[in-house]
Amino acid sequence: MERDDLIVNDSYAPMANHSEEAGKAIRKKIWKVTAILSILTAVEIAMGIFLSDRSADLWPVVKWSFIIMTVVKAAYIVLIFMHLGDEKRSFRFYIIIPYLIFIGYMIFLYLIEGFNVFTY
Amino acid sequence: MAGHVEKVDAATAWGGGRSPFNVTYGKMMMWFFLVSDALTFGGFLISLGFAKASADSWPIAEKVFFHFPFTHAELPLIYVALMTFILIVSSVTMVLAVEAGHRMDKAGVQKWLGWTIVGGAIFLGSQAWEWYTFINGNEHGMATLTWNPYLPENPGEIRYTNFFFFVTGFHGFHVFTGVIINAVVWLQVKKGIMHERGHYEMVEKVGLYWHFVDLVWVFVFTFFYLV
Amino acid sequence: MGAHSTHAHGHHHHESFITKYIFSQDHKMISKQFLITAMVMGVFAVILSVLFRLQIAWPEESFESMKFFLGEDYVDQNGLLKPDRYLALVTIHGTIMVFFVLTGGLSGTFFNLLIPLQVGARDMASGFLNMLSYWLFALASAVMLFSLWVESGPASAGWTIYPPLSILEEAIPGSGLGMTLWLVSMTMFIASSLLGGLNYVVTIINLRTVGMKMTRMPLTMWAFLTTAILGVLSFPVLVSAVALLLMDKSFGTSFYLSDIFVGGEALDASGGSPILFQHLFWFLGHPEVYIVLLPALGITSEIVATNSRKPIFGYRAMIGSILAIGFLSFIVWGHHMFVTGMNPFIGGVFVFTTLLIAIPSAVKAFNYITTLWKGSIHYTPAMLFSIGLVSTFITGGLTGIILADATLDIPVHDTYFVVAHFHIVMGLSAIYGMFAGVYHWFPKMYGRMMNKKLGYLHFWLTMICGYGVFFPMHFVGLAGSPRRYYSYTEFPFLDHVQDLNEVITFFAIIGGLAQIVFFYNYFYSIWNGPKATKNPWRSNTLEWTTPVNPGHGNWDGPLPVVHRWAYDYSNPEHEEDFVPQTVPLKEGEHGH
Numbered sequence: 057m058e059r060d061d062l063i064v065n066d067s068y069a070p071m072a073n074h075s076e077e078a079g080k081a082i083r084k085k086i087w088k089v090t091a092i093l094s095i096l097t098a099v100e101i102a103m104g105i106f107l108s109d110r111s112a113d114l115w116p117v118v119k120w121s122f123i124i125m126t127v128v129k130a131a132y133i134v135l136i137f138m139h140l141g142d143e144k145r146s147f148r149f150y151i152i153i154p155y156l157i158f159i160g161y162m163i164f165l166y167l168i169e170g171f172n173v174f175t176y
Numbered sequence: 177m178a179g180h181v182e183k184v185d186a187a188t189a190w191g192g193g194r195s196p197f198n199v200t201y202g203k204m205m206m207w208f209f210l211v212s213d214a215l216t217f218g219g220f221l222i223s224l225g226f227a228k229a230s231a232d233s234w235p236i237a238e239k240v241f242f243h244f245p246f247t248h249a250e251l252p253l254i255y256v257a258l259m260t261f262i263l264i265v266s267s268v269t270m271v272l273a274v275e276a277g278h279r280m281d282k283a284g285v286q287k288w289l290g291w292t293i294v295g296g297a298i299f300l301g302s303q304a305w306e307w308y309t310f311i312n313g314n315e316h317g318m319a320t321l322t323w324n325p326y327l328p329e330n331p332g333e334i335r336y337t338n339f340f341f342f343v344t345g346f347h348g349f350h351v352f353t354g355v356i357i358n359a360v361v362w363l364q365v366k367k368g369i370m371h372e373r374g375h376y377e378m379v380e381k382v383g384l385y386w387h388f389v390d391l392v393w394v395f396v397f398t399f400f401y402l403v
Numbered sequence: 404m405g406a407h408s409t410h411a412h413g414h415h416h417h418e419s420f421i422t423k424y425i426f427s428q429d430h431k432m433i434s435k436q437f438l439i440t441a442m443v444m445g446v447f448a449v450i451l452s453v454l455f456r457l458q459i460a461w462p463e464e465s466f467e468s469m470k471f472f473l474g475e476d477y478v479d480q481n482g483l484l485k486p487d488r489y490l491a492l493v494t495i496h497g498t499i500m501v502f503f504v505l506t507g508g509l510s511g512t513f514f515n516l517l518i519p520l521q522v523g524a525r526d527m528a529s530g531f532l533n534m535l536s537y538w539l540f541a542l543a544s545a546v547m548l549f550s551l552w553v554e555s556g557p558a559s560a561g562w563t564i565y566p567p568l569s570i571l572e573e574a575i576p577g578s579g580l581g582m583t584l585w586l587v588s589m590t591m592f593i594a595s596s597l598l599g600g601l602n603y604v605v606t607i608i609n610l611r612t613v614g615m616k617m618t619r620m621p622l623t624m625w626a627f628l629t630t631a632i633l634g635v636l637s638f639p640v641l642v643s644a645v646a647l648l649l650m651d652k653s654f655g656t657s658f659y660l661s662d663i664f665v666g667g668e669a670l671d672a673s674g675g676s677p678i679l680f681q682h683l684f685w686f687l688g689h690p691e692v693y694i695v696l697l698p699a700l701g702i703t704s705e706i707v708a709t710n711s712r713k714p715i716f717g718y719r720a721m722i723g724s725i726l727a728i729g730f731l732s733f734i735v736w737g738h739h740m741f742v743t744g745m746n747p748f749i750g751g752v753f754v755f756t757t758l759l760i761a762i763p764s765a766v767k768a769f770n771y772i773t774t775l776w777k778g779s780i781h782y783t784p785a786m787l788f789s790i791g792l793v794s795t796f797i798t799g800g801l802t803g804i805i806l807a808d809a810t811l812d813i814p815v816h817d818t819y820f821v822v823a824h825f826h827i828v829m830g831l832s833a834i835y836g837m838f839a840g841v842y843h844w845f846p847k848m849y850g851r852m853m854n855k856k857l858g859y860l861h862f863w864l865t866m867i868c869g870y871g872v873f874f875p876m877h878f879v880g881l882a883g884s885p886r887r888y889y890s891y892t893e894f895p896f897l898d899h900v901q902d903l904n905e906v907i908t909f910f911a912i913i914g915g916l917a918q919i920v921f922f923y924n925y926f927y928s929i930w931n932g933p934k935a936t937k938n939p940w941r942s943n944t945l946e947w948t949t950p951v952n953p954g955h956g957n958w959d960g961p962l963p964v965v966h967r968w969a970y971d972y973s974n975p976e977h978e979e980d981f982v983p984q985t986v987p988l989k990e991g992e993h994g995h
Binding site for chain 2: 062072074075076079082083086087090093094100101103104105108123126129130134136137138139143144147154155158159162163166167169170174
Binding site: 058154158162168169174 | 523524525526528609610612632636676678679682686733734737745746748749752956961962
């Protein structure tokens with residue numbers, strides 16, 4: 057059976073492949089993102105070592121900056137390394153938006169429940 | 177497309193035979209699979225959040241993870257920082273392999289994919305050592321599924337060790353499968369199968385999986401070691 | 404892999420028995436395999452339900468049939484069903500019906516059959532993964548059935564497997580090997596449904612033929628797409644729940660366990676909370692309800708429009724309500740947990756979101772009725788079952804509004820009122836949708852027609868018995884009978900509903916036997932039914948443009964080209980009362 061309904065072999069290459077010059081720019085971007093990820097991780101570690109006093113007034117700020125940095129790192133990985141940033145806008149939304157909504161909703165409810173559950 | 181001589185009415189732009197997202201079905205499947213898997217990990221990490229929220233007290237990571245191989249100094253988080261760095265670097269080599277694939281550079285793909293496999297293997301080894309020191313515990317005993325020596329005032333709160341073993345183990349299993357899949361693809365690249373095909377989409381697909389593993393680790397790192 | 408393999412197929416290569424009927428990659432054959440496996444599972448589930456209904460109606464009587472169907476292990480020396488085995492029957496009935504018949508069976512059959520045919524594709528995107536999906540499902544089914552006869556009994560903690568009961572072997576013997584097999588079976592089932600779901604989604608998105616815009620797809624395709632996405636997003640959270648449960652059960656962790664005493668002895672477990680499991684489980688569990696229901700609603704949309712000879716009323720509103728139901732199904736799970744002592748604020752959130760579901764559901768119900776309104780209705784068996792679905796969807800939906808409200812839910816929580824509600828709205832509705840689909844698309848599956856008269860008999864028996872079982876059950880529930888009790892005769896305050904219990908059991912037996920009519924009709928017609936024509940229902944959708952017995956690849960020539968939506972029935976600009984999607988627009992005609 058011939059599959060004339062699928063995207064066939066030859067049409068993938070022009071969709072994705074690029075030239076040497078384009079490759080150079082992409083590699084530059086990759087190294088830049090690598091630097092950003094490494095720096096963020098280093099900052100996280102430094103904060104984890106020196107600002108880890110749970111009872112300090114600063115702790116909520118430290119905690120939230122951990123979470124924000126994590127999300128920033130995740131965004132770089134998904135958008136640059138996984139090339140989601142290069143996909144069509146609509147595809148990007150279909151992948152990310154439902155996930156964020158449902159996970160956000162779950163986090164919200166589970167944490168309220170978690171604080172609530174042994175307090176009877 | 178063969179056989180489509182008939183014209184479509186002007187009201188539509190849809191010509192069929194292609195993807196509305198410019199994504200082949202295989203890659204789209206991989207993406208949806210990753211979303212699915214991400215929800216599994218999300219479920220685990222949110223359960224961890226639930227456990228932390230409902231616990232009276234929880235061990236402090238810097239007091240647990242301060243070991244480093246070949247030294248007895250207290251170096252909190254340095255070892256796990258190293259592990260994180262190894263995984264990020266292996267992710268970088270993977271994205272370089274994908275990029276080389278887009279230029280049909282077989283040697284480049286082979287080289288970078290090879291380094292990715294090495295990075296994954298080192299990560300797994302590091303994790304084994306980390307588990308070993310974790311299990312060894314401290315003066316309050318060994319860390320098991322039913323004893324948590326890292327919370328001396330409340331060792332009954334064993335969910336900490338439970339979640340640590342389970343979530344890092346589950347992630348480690350993903351890394352392990354990733355290494356295996358990468359190795360298979362590496363062999364295929366070496367044989368020239370991808371090159372004959374005219375594209376390295378397979379490398380891109382396993383690349384997505386590998387980045388996903390790295391992505392999960394970013395969150396595991398934060399929620400087990402930092403917060 | 405990937406698109407590469409597409410050139411590997413020759414044009415007319417010979418297929419052996421094994422590649423054609425067993426390890427087939429043709430979506431039509433896989434669909435038949437799913438249907439027949441689901442039928443086998445359905446027969447088991449119905450027999451189990453009749454057996455435990457016998458127990459509820461006449462708890463002091465001993466029945467030979469128990470021993471005959473279930474074996475010696477299930478009865479005590481007086482010939483009575485053992486209490487723990489009663490729970491096992493309830494559990495396995497629920498599991499098989501929810502997962503294997505109404506999820507695997509309904510989706511597996513009609514998604515596989517209709518998606519490539521209705522969007523105009525040669526096959527699923529990946530025939531291999533599709534085949535794998537079926538065989539994992541078959542294996543899961545086999546393991547689940549096998550677990551019925553292990554020595555310590557099958558899983559007995561209810562289909563929701565709430566811990567701690569499902570974890571502690573000390574509490575009920577079924578939580579030993581039986582529960583492990585249940586978990587193994589469900590793991591394979593989840594893998595199967597994930598592989599299937601990925602395939603369905605990408606096929607609908609990527610493989611539509613020329614002219615098949617998203618907004619021209621039949622509503623079946625919209626319902627199936629939404630369902631497949633629900634499956635891909637919700638089953639992974641069940642994986643989390645089940646994985647942690649397995650750890651608790653087999654490796655001594657305490658994710659869900661806390662300070663438990665069995666027979667006066669404390670277990671090692673401490674710290675965890677079973678509420679966590681319920682949250683994780685119902686994050687799957689509620690979308691699961693719509694995974695079961697939406698395909699049936701999609702099938703109904705198609706059949707109602709075709710057999711009323713009218714365009715479906717409010718096509719875009721229907722799409723909108725399908726998507727809205729799909730979205731809302733993820734954020735309402737807490738209404739299963741109102742009595743867990745949840746934070747009242749969260750309770751309020753869940754009441755609000757749950758009541759919102761009534762809006763898109765009502766849109767759908769009214770659109771079906773307005774489609775029927777003044778139509779020239781053809782009462783085929785498929786149409787009758789579709790109308791039956793609309794009826795049960797409304798009846799069950801009304802009690803849903805009661806159960807959505809925390810204040811009203813708490814008094815009837817875990818009573819037979821709830822059982823009646825979900826059996827009508829998701830059990831009967833979905834099974835009617837499945838029957839409707841089989842009657843409607845049988846000519847496409849086998850190239851023959853099913854017998855109409857037997858179809859009518861089957862419908863009226865099923866309809867009467869369906870309501871006969873579940874309508875009185877509301878009253879049993881309101882009287883205060885809790886679910887999953889071995890016997891209700893011990894409680895004087897329930898004496899006055901014991902007669903009703905006997906009535907329910909009577910209808911359950913008749914309803915179960917009525918399905919023989921269907922099976923006879925089905926298997927007789929495969930070989931002996933009258934030969935079908937190419938388009939027996941005079942329908943618009945693409946599957947009826949294929950040959951009567953389409954080969955692998957569906958269309959002999961090039962793929963069809965679509966010029967209009969699927970609901971051009973009784974269009975005054977055309978002579979025929981139906982206009983297939985492949986007919987080009989006339990000069991000056993406005994298409995959809």
